Amino acid sequence: MNDRVAALWVYLSATPLLHLTLTVCVFVLARRLYHRAGRNAWLNPVLVTVLFIVLFLVATGTPYQRYFEGAQFVHFLLGPATVALAVPLYRQWRLMARHPLALLVSITTGSLTALLSAVLVAKLAGAGNQTLVSLAPKSVTTPVAMGIAERLGGLPSLTAVLVILTGILGAAVGPWLLQRLRITNPMAQGLALGVASHGIGTGRAVYLSEVAAAFAGLAMGLNGLATAILLPLLWGWWVG
């Protein structure tokens, strides 16, 4: 009996289907858990899924490369999905007409603050270059941030986890901080959450007001573009 189980495992663990199925199923369950728990930010489905799969792979002694052979089918869609972000960005673009200059200045300032402060604090605390460049795009939406980190020699998988943690942190503490600082303008609130905490911050802004949510979405898209342009320039100067 044990031999048959072992033989089955040998077969299963070698087919890409097992790890593809694992990825989708665990995510579906994690998302259910998240909704059941009243959308508690710390139960972010991606974070829970990653944690569970890492534990599973370590427990079964499966190398990451073997897992990725199956999971790459999901991973591949990240490219077209990044391109598709142009659609919501186009929809939110008309909001720019309200205060074009104010928006441009605030988003650029926010974008620079996010990446400069992240790099400076980590540098002061003793982080190396590879960690720094993986960390720098942490406020940008995950697919864009991972692309940036990869292009500049960082670790995209580390970036993915840091980006999600940044999102959770901003969504959890952001509204409280905005209130303490008496930032009551809904456009400013949305922009702050979108620039600092991308999609997760935008998801939180939905609960503040409709105006805040729309501006958070706009800020997220533009911050992605701004960082993709600014970070390579600044990084070239930093290491050069």
Place this chain on the structure above:
Amino acid sequence: MLESLAVLLLCQLLGELIVIATDWPIPGPVLGMAVLFAGLMIKGDIPQPLVQTANGLLAHLSLLFVPAGVGVMTHLTLLGNQWLPLTASLLVSTLLTIAVTGWVMQRLSGSGTDEGDVR
């Protein structure tokens, strides 16, 4: 559906080609997004099938981060060594970014404290 998937893939391919041709250190898909955005600006509206395909892909966007995210298991030593700079940086930078962005926008757009419902 299929046409709009073709459009997304073509934009990505175009983005990747420009990156390779110019050696610009920007991710190919991000440039692809810029290409599609420019196309939509020129066209002046979004074709309905593209809206559906984009919504379909983006509705499950977070699932697509999982395979790469699991890759942290190959960097556990680095995480162990650098958890302090990483934690400090995330905390300080996220709070500072929220404060600065919110403050600058509120300053530049006038007070407008009575817009929308604030909770």
